[in-house]
Amino acid sequence: MSEPRSMEPGPIRLVLVDDHRMFRSGVKAELDESMLIVGEAADVDSAIVVVAQTRPDVVLLDVHLPGGNGNGGSDVITGSGGVTTESGAPVRFLALSVSDSAEDVIAVIRAGARGYVTKTITGPDLASAIRRVADGDAVFSPRLAGFVLDAFGAAAGEVAVIDEELDRLSAREREVMRLIARGYQYKEVAKELFISIKTVETHVSSVLRKLQLSSRHELTAWAVGRHLL
Amino acid sequence: MDVVPAPYEVPQSPITSGERLPVRRLERPVQGRYLAGVCAGLAEHLGLNVRHVRLAFGLACLAGGAGIAAYLFLWALTPQSLGTTPVARTDAVAIGRPTNEPVRNLVVGLGLLFVGGVLVAQQRGVNLRLGVLIPILTVVGGAVLAWSQLDVAERGRWLVGDMGPAGRRAGLVRLGIGIALATIGVVVLVTQGRGFSGLWEVGIPAVAVLAGVALVAAPWGVRLWADLRAEQAQRIRETERADIAAHLHDSVLQTLALIQRQAGDSAAVVRLARAQERELRGWLYAGPLGSQASLASAVTEVAHEVEDLHGMPIELVVTGDRPLDVGGAALVRALREALLNAVRHGAAPVSAYVEVGSESVEAFVRDHGPGFDLDAVPQDRFGVRESILGRMSRHGGAAALRRLEQGTEVSLTLPVTAPGSHSQIQPEAQTDTEARTDTEVQADTEGRR
Numbered sequence: 001m002s003e004p005r006s007m008e009p010g011p012i013r014l015v016l017v018d019d020h021r022m023f024r025s026g027v028k029a030e031l032d033e034s035m036l037i038v039g040e041a042a043d044v045d046s047a048i049v050v051v052a053q054t055r056p057d058v059v060l061l062d063v064h065l066p067g068g069n070g071n072g073g074s075d076v077i078t079g080s081g082g083v084t085t086e087s088g089a090p091v092r093f094l095a096l097s098v099s100d101s102a103e104d105v106i107a108v109i110r111a112g113a114r115g116y117v118t119k120t121i122t123g124p125d126l127a128s129a130i131r132r133v134a135d136g137d138a139v140f141s142p143r144l145a146g147f148v149l150d151a152f153g154a155a156a157g158e159v160a161v162i163d164e165e166l167d168r169l170s171a172r173e174r175e176v177m178r179l180i181a182r183g184y185q186y187k188e189v190a191k192e193l194f195i196s197i198k199t200v201e202t203h204v205s206s207v208l209r210k211l212q213l214s215s216r217h218e219l220t221a222w223a224v225g226r227h228l229l
Numbered sequence: 230m231d232v233v234p235a236p237y238e239v240p241q242s243p244i245t246s247g248e249r250l251p252v253r254r255l256e257r258p259v260q261g262r263y264l265a266g267v268c269a270g271l272a273e274h275l276g277l278n279v280r281h282v283r284l285a286f287g288l289a290c291l292a293g294g295a296g297i298a299a300y301l302f303l304w305a306l307t308p309q310s311l312g313t314t315p316v317a318r319t320d321a322v323a324i325g326r327p328t329n330e331p332v333r334n335l336v337v338g339l340g341l342l343f344v345g346g347v348l349v350a351q352q353r354g355v356n357l358r359l360g361v362l363i364p365i366l367t368v369v370g371g372a373v374l375a376w377s378q379l380d381v382a383e384r385g386r387w388l389v390g391d392m393g394p395a396g397r398r399a400g401l402v403r404l405g406i407g408i409a410l411a412t413i414g415v416v417v418l419v420t421q422g423r424g425f426s427g428l429w430e431v432g433i434p435a436v437a438v439l440a441g442v443a444l445v446a447a448p449w450g451v452r453l454w455a456d457l458r459a460e461q462a463q464r465i466r467e468t469e470r471a472d473i474a475a476h477l478h479d480s481v482l483q484t485l486a487l488i489q490r491q492a493g494d495s496a497a498v499v500r501l502a503r504a505q506e507r508e509l510r511g512w513l514y515a516g517p518l519g520s521q522a523s524l525a526s527a528v529t530e531v532a533h534e535v536e537d538l539h540g541m542p543i544e545l546v547v548t549g550d551r552p553l554d555v556g557g558a559a560l561v562r563a564l565r566e567a568l569l570n571a572v573r574h575g576a577a578p579v580s581a582y583v584e585v586g587s588e589s590v591e592a593f594v595r596d597h598g599p600g601f602d603l604d605a606v607p608q609d610r611f612g613v614r615e616s617i618l619g620r621m622s623r624h625g626g627a628a629a630l631r632r633l634e635q636g637t638e639v640s641l642t643l644p645v646t647a648p649g650s651h652s653q654i655q656p657e658a659q660t661d662t663e664a665r666t667d668t669e670v671q672a673d674t675e676g677r678r
Contacts, residue, residue, distance in 0.1 A: 019500055150549065178584065181548070182593045182638070183579075
């Protein structure tokens, strides 16, 4: 976990990357003064340029984008590798999608996004997700939690014996994921499991790390061709 | 006028009974023909009796073979009619080889007659100059074979699905044999008695000329082929576009029109948008979840149904899957009841999570309403309690209702049993509960609309 961003003064600097102008203006209208939109881009190539120039705290990234190598949002994350904010923290990416296709979501998470939310998310929820990502935490929608449980075989009862095992979730991580899939907020998860919110965030970040680093072959095989309705 | 002629009662002459096009084109019909359908087509086109036309051709044949020439000429130039009758269209075999039997018999008979005639003529001392006749016949035979193949190929283009790779290969073989026969015939004819040296003498210039012609014609041919392919691709694209346009028109545009009309009713707008989104998603990403008999698809279906009934979005997450059995169906019904309960009495967001594990199926329905006390449930909730809690316990599972700080959560658990071990379920009690539940839902639906 990196140092919490909330200690720093000033609003969260944000770049919006989405090829639908209507959606970009919708997001702008929904966010309050604690967020400052410093740049916008409609395709992969201009997004990489804008991110390098503005060095934002968070990039709100559509999964499907024209340009680049044809991999949409993943190309932006790859192309912006190593870019940091002025305070030295890495630029964080929050994936935003209507697609819900496991393949796309897993791809963009594995490329390095810190979280995934659907475009139907409400304004306040989006703001809190952005804040969480800016603080270096991970954001899991219920759907992404469901993906993870499915992909790691946790739903079938597979549980890691040691926490460091990359290919399975630990019992605690599985519990956290299950509660998120059930629609619980982080603070509700914390209350339910008698742990602190910070610990919940740690578990979620650890799951995100496993999702990004695991070589579990089912993960890819499962993601390919499976779409959640 | 009292008697109005029915529009479909077009008087039909016996000859044109198979015809449908208002404009008569000269075509060779597929059915009711002996050889290639030239006579039948001509008779149909001119409005004459087929027999008369055939007789005329036969007589013309006697007049120095003029009939044969005319027949071949017409055959080469007249297109074959495409599926004139519904029968011919549905029966691919009938189209592919429409008059195989008679044609084969006729060809064999004519061949035998011809050979016999030649033998008789030879014995009478007539010099038929076989050295010329046989090559010419070979050329004609090859040409007929090749042309008939082109004919089949053309038909095959209209019936691509029916031909198959095997049929196409056979067609190519026949085309090759035809071309080879014609070539051999020409070569033998040209090298009359001069042996192989003569063949070289004649063959090399001929090949050179052919190569020259090919060189000149090749760009044109390639261009023509490319144009044809481009046109085909264009047509396929247009068809696809038309399909997509039709689908969007039937779904998205209709929904947008409905939304515009009901713009004031935000609940209706949300419901329409959700239903349309789902429909479009299903159409775009129709995945393996579509199988009807799985627990996951049943759960999804039920969640969508409840969404549509009440216009409140449900965030549904399903992990794992298994075939739908009796216990699973009971769980789905209980889940439906819980969802209805949540959207009716709770507040958004409503989320449902179903985990299909190897030992048990767990389902959670959570809303963010004010919640309620199970002991102080109003009268109308008593049935719900029965249909959720009671139903789950009847099927060996359990249900629990939990009040959270914000909202209520219903959890359902069902142990997974081996298939075929559900004999302990009492069907009477089950159907009774179901009937009541369904009427309740119906009444609710009507009240909303």
